[in-house]
Amino acid sequence: MTTAATAVTATYIGTATVLLRIGGLTVLTDPAFDAAPADYEAARPLHRTAGPALPADRLPPLDLVLLSHDQHFDNLDHAGREVLGRAALVLTTPEAAARLGDGEGAGRAEGLAPWERRTVTAGGTTVTVTATPARHGPEGTEQATGPVTGFVIETEDGTLYVSGDTVRHDALDGIGERFALDTAFLHFGDAHFPSTGDRAFSLSAAEGAALARTLGARQVVPLHFDSWAHLAEDPARITAAFAADPALAGRLRWLTPGKEETLD
Numbered sequence: 001m002t003t004a005a006t007a008v009t010a011t012y013i014g015t016a017t018v019l020l021r022i023g024g025l026t027v028l029t030d031p032a033f034d035a036a037p038a039d040y041e042a043a044r045p046l047h048r049t050a051g052p053a054l055p056a057d058r059l060p061p062l063d064l065v066l067l068s069h070d071q072h073f074d075n076l077d078h079a080g081r082e083v084l085g086r087a088a089l090v091l092t093t094p095e096a097a098a099r100l101g102d103g104e105g106a107g108r109a110e111g112l113a114p115w116e117r118r119t120v121t122a123g124g125t126t127v128t129v130t131a132t133p134a135r136h137g138p139e140g141t142e143q144a145t146g147p148v149t150g151f152v153i154e155t156e157d158g159t160l161y162v163s164g165d166t167v168r169h170d171a172l173d174g175i176g177e178r179f180a181l182d183t184a185f186l187h188f189g190d191a192h193f194p195s196t197g198d199r200a201f202s203l204s205a206a207e208g209a210a211l212a213r214t215l216g217a218r219q220v221v222p223l224h225f226d227s228w229a230h231l232a233e234d235p236a237r238i239t240a241a242f243a244a245d246p247a248l249a250g251r252l253r254w255l256t257p258g259k260e261e262t263l264d
Contacts, residue, residue: 005157006125008183008263012255014052015231016068016075016165016187016224019059021260022155024123027064028087029162029185029223031056031080032073036227040073048074050227053258056083063122067092067109068134068164068187069148070099074228075165084109091118091129093147112149114171128154130179133171134164136202150175158182160263161217165191165224167200168207176215183253183263184217187224188238189231205233205241212248219253219264 011019016030033056038048056079065087070076076084084090087108090100094111101109112118112131119128132150150164152175161175161184175181190204202224203211212220222238225231235254242252255261 006155008155008158008160009260010221010255010263011054011260012221012223012257013054014050014257015227017052017080018162018185018221018223018255019054019260020153020160022127022153023125025063025120025125025127026060026123027066027153028059028062028083029066030068030075030164031065031083032075032077033079033083034073034077038077040077042073044230046073047229048077048227049229056080059083059086062087064088064120064129065090066129066151066153066162067096068150068162069093069136069146070096071146072165074224074231088122089120091131091151093131093149095147114149125155130154132161132164132175133169134166135169135171136165136167139169152179152181154179161185161215162223163187163203163211165202167203168211172211173214181215181217183219183221184212184215185221185223186211188222188233189225189228190233191230202231205237208238209241209245209248212242212251213245218251220248220251221253221255 006023020027036048036051040046090109097109097111130152134148136148153160191202
């Protein structure tokens with residue numbers, strides 16, 4: 001007797017925010033739901049140019065939030081913090097979990113170190129989540145950018161990877177070595193700031209294509225390339241970078257904002 005495959009759908013909400021339905025389990029990544037335009041005062045001021053494709057009040061009940069980091073507004077903003085408080089469980093970095101434990105998400109946030117795993121069950125579906133390495137900028141900027149994590153989600157029928165905000169570095173090679181990935185959600189955008197010159201703080205199109213080759217994922221979904229002034233790389237450059245490599249033919253998958261789409 002065979003069992004039906006676990007259906008997986010994705011709704012792209014904007015920047016790094018995606019709503020995933022994995023069988024009966026509902027997962028949200030990096031919640032950012034403030035209206036636009038909006039300005040945020042921080043060490044590097046941020047300007048939001050477009051709002052979410054789906055407002056926070058239209059979200060279903062959330063079994064799990066995967067939060068790559070809590071220190072930057074394009075990954076967790078004011079409305080996103082309210083969303084965290086409604087989630088059954090938040091997985092994030094140990095540092096973020098400690099901060100969230102003092103306020104929203106109290107009792108719900110758990111920190112994972114790289115390669116640490118958690119099993120999550122809801123709606124009759126069980127997944128295993130593994131934290132993966134990420135570095136939010138050039139080597140030596142870790143103290144300024146703060147810790148970040150990616151995630152691998154293993155289901156009965158396939159494996160998903162969410163990179164978190166990262167540049168390409170050697171530690172990412174271990175992900176493709178440990179897991180056979182079906183879909184990789186990569187954070188692009190080639191993030192730059194006037195105060196940091198030519199240093200990038202997320203994947204460029206070329207870096208993302210190179211990482212896709214290393215990961216070996218069957219399809220790659222771009223995230224984190226829109227809606228903010230510091231994410232200025234034209235999405236056409238991402239398409240061109242993948243088209244330039246025959247080994248990546250047919251792997252790039254663009255999601256339509258606000259539309260629930262079934263993943264292969």
